[in-house]
Amino acid sequence: MSHDLGYSFRPARPADALALQRHCFPTQSVEEVASYLNWCLRQAESGRLVRLVAEANGEAIANAQLTLHGEIAEIGSLVVAENYRGCGIGTALITTLLEAARMHGAQAVEIGVQPDNEDACALYTRLGFVPHRQVETRYAPGGRVLYLRQTITTPLSLP
Ligand SMILES: CC(C)(COP(=O)(O)OP(=O)(O)OC[C@H]1O[C@@H](n2cnc3c(N)ncnc32)[C@H](O)[C@@H]1OP(=O)(O)O)[C@@H](O)C(=O)NCCC(=O)NCCS
Structure with a gap:
């Protein structure tokens, strides 16, 4: 899918690790980014995950x-390179993954965010997600994750 911008x-492909580390995950090492990316790609091969990049x-x-x-499907690892933010890429990634969730038969999609990430929360709310629950975890900075949820509505099939 190509966009005017x-x-x-x-x-995603294994060879994306270097660019993703540089543009999206600069606090991680290339090895860490590559290791998680490769795990995701193995999940994708078995149909349990869809991982997209914008090129x-x-x-x-x-x-x-x-x-x-x-x-229930979950959107995660959403990051847009700093100098590309605010021009619709995040929105387009989310709407594309919502459509993928619908095609895979999911009935709801969740997205987790740090509760103090107000800009991201505002974006998700604008796209139809509503706060669902907050969980405590030692894996997230700040120790809390707010999960927002969106119910997938399937278009009515006409007789
Ligand atoms: C959140 C993020 C993915 C949004 O991507 P994006 O391509 O900038 O999003 P869009 O251009 O489609 O939408 C921009 C909207 O997101 C919001 N936003 C959130 N963080 C933003 C940022 N750092 N810069 C610009 N806009 C941001 C703005 O409020 C804007 O809302 P508006 O359209 O009402 O003005 C991106 O800003 C990002 O990678 N942030 C850092 C990582 C992060 O916080 N990820 C989310 C983890 S849950």
Whole structure:
């Protein structure tokens, strides 16, 4: 899928690790980014995950994934490179993954965010997600994750 702003979406590949580390995960090492990316790609091969990157000028500059847990799917790892933010890439990634969730038969999609990430919360609310629950975890900075949820509505089939 190609956009007027000069980026296109495609499935992630192992070779994206270097660009993703540089543009999206600069606090992690290339090895850490590659290791998690490769795990995701193995999940994708078995149909449990969809991982997309946005490519611009031949490089991955944004990414997000959809993990399929039966009826509930989860969007995660959503990051857009700093100099590409605010031009609709995050919105387009989310709407593309919502459509993928619908096609895989999910009935709801969740997205987790740090409760103090107000801009991201505002974006998710604008896209139809509503706060669902807050969980405590030692894996997230701040120790808390707010999960927002969106019910997938299936278009009515006409007789
Ligand atoms: C949150 C994020 C993915 C949004 O991507 P994006 O491509 O900038 O999003 P869009 O251009 O589609 O939408 C921009 C909206 O997101 C909000 N936003 C959130 N963080 C933003 C940022 N750092 N810069 C610009 N806009 C941001 C804005 O309020 C804007 O809302 P508006 O359209 O009403 O003005 C991106 O800002 C990002 O990678 N942030 C850092 C990582 C992060 O917080 N990820 C979410 C973890 S849950």
